[in-house]
Amino acid sequence: MAINDSETESLLRQAGRGDDAALGRLLELYRPRLKQMVSIRLDRRVATRLDPSDVVQDALADAGMNLKDYLREPPIPFYPWLRRFAQERVIQLHRQHLFAEKRSLFREQSGQVFLPDEATIQLADLLASSQSTPSQQLIRGELCQQVRQLLDRLSPRDREVLVLRYLEDLSFPEIALAVGLNEGAVKMRHLRALERIRVLLNSEDEVPQ
Amino acid sequence: MIPNSAIDGPPGSSEFDEVDSVLAEWASELADRIRAGEPVDQEYLAARHPEYADQLRHLVRTIKMMTVLIVPGRSKQGVHGPVHPEVGRDEHSRRLSDV
Numbered sequence: 001m002a003i004n005d006s007e008t009e010s011l012l013r014q015a016g017r018g019d020d021a022a023l024g025r026l027l028e029l030y031r032p033r034l035k036q037m038v039s040i041r042l043d044r045r046v047a048t049r050l051d052p053s054d055v056v057q058d059a060l061a062d063a064g065m066n067l068k069d070y071l072r073e074p075p076i077p078f079y080p081w082l083r084r085f086a087q088e089r090v091i092q093l094h095r096q097h098l099f100a101e102k103r104s105l106f107r108e109q110s111g112q113v114f115l116p117d118e119a120t121i122q123l124a125d126l127l128a129s130s131q132s133t134p135s136q137q138l139i140r141g142e143l144c145q146q147v148r149q150l151l152d153r154l155s156p157r158d159r160e161v162l163v164l165r166y167l168e169d170l171s172f173p174e175i176a177l178a179v180g181l182n183e184g185a186v187k188m189r190h191l192r193a194l195e196r197i198r199v200l201l202n203s204e205d206e207v208p209q
Numbered sequence: 210m211i212p213n214s215a216i217d218g219p220p221g222s223s224e225f226d227e228v229d230s231v232l233a234e235w236a237s238e239l240a241d242r243i244r245a246g247e248p249v250d251q252e253y254l255a256a257r258h259p260e261y262a263d264q265l266r267h268l269v270r271t272i273k274m275m276t277v278l279i280v281p282g283r284s285k286q287g288v289h290g291p292v293h294p295e296v297g298r299d300e301h302s303r304r305l306s307d308v
Binding site for chain 1: 229230232234240267271272276277304
C-alpha cells in the first residue's frame, strides 16, 4: 500500500467514492508542482510553442482517466504516479516537435527520464520571478546562473539527481521511484553529485598564476 | 578538503563503502533539513562528529548553495511533509543526531 499524506489520502478516498469535486481538489493540489516539473523539463524550443500549463492540464486529464485503476491498488504514492503522466506528455512533445529534427538533441536518461541539454536554462528566469524585490531578483539570479553552469558541467547522471532533488523538490523516496533505483543508491548518487559540484567550485576558486 | 578516499574509495573496500554509506545518509538528511528550513549548526555537527568534520562542512555548504534552486514559497504537496519520515528508519543507517 502506497503511503500518502493525510490530505491526499482523504481526497483519494472521496474521489474513489465518485466525488468529482474531491477529484478536482486533489488534482489542483498538485498542479503547481507539476507545472514546475514541466517548466524545468520542457525544452526551450518546445516551450516557445506550448504553454507548460497546457501540458499539465493534459497530464491531469490523463491521470483523471486512470485514477480508478490507481485507486484499486495504488502501486506507488500519488505524486510519483501523477508525475509520470506529465513526464510522458513531455516525452511525447519532445518526440513530436524535436526528435524529427535531430534525435541527438536529447540524452535519454535511465527510467525514461529525459533531460534536455537546455533543461536548466530556464532556471534564472523561473527563480528570479519568484522574488519580491529587484535586488533580491538580481542576487538570486546571479547565484542561480552560477549553479546552473555547474550543473551543466556534470554528467547527465549526476545532474539528474540534483535536478530532481533541488529543482523538482522531490524527496529521496520519490527520486528512487522516478529513476528506478533503490533509495540507498539514490542517496549515494546524490552524495557523489554534491562532491562533483564541490570539486568544480574549488577549481573555479583557483586563480591562475 | 574532503579526502578522496571518503568519496572515491577503491571498489570493494568495505571500510570506504561504510564511510560512503554514512555520508550519503547524512547528506540526504542535511538536504531534507535545510530544505525544511531547519537550522543546521555546522560547528556543532563538526564537534560532535570530528572524524567527519570536514566532510560535513563541505556538505552543508554545497547543499545550501544547491537549495537556491528551490523556488521559495512553493506549495509542497506529496508523499512527504516538511521532514521526511523515512530518514533514519533503516536500522542500519545512522542519523546525524544518533551518532
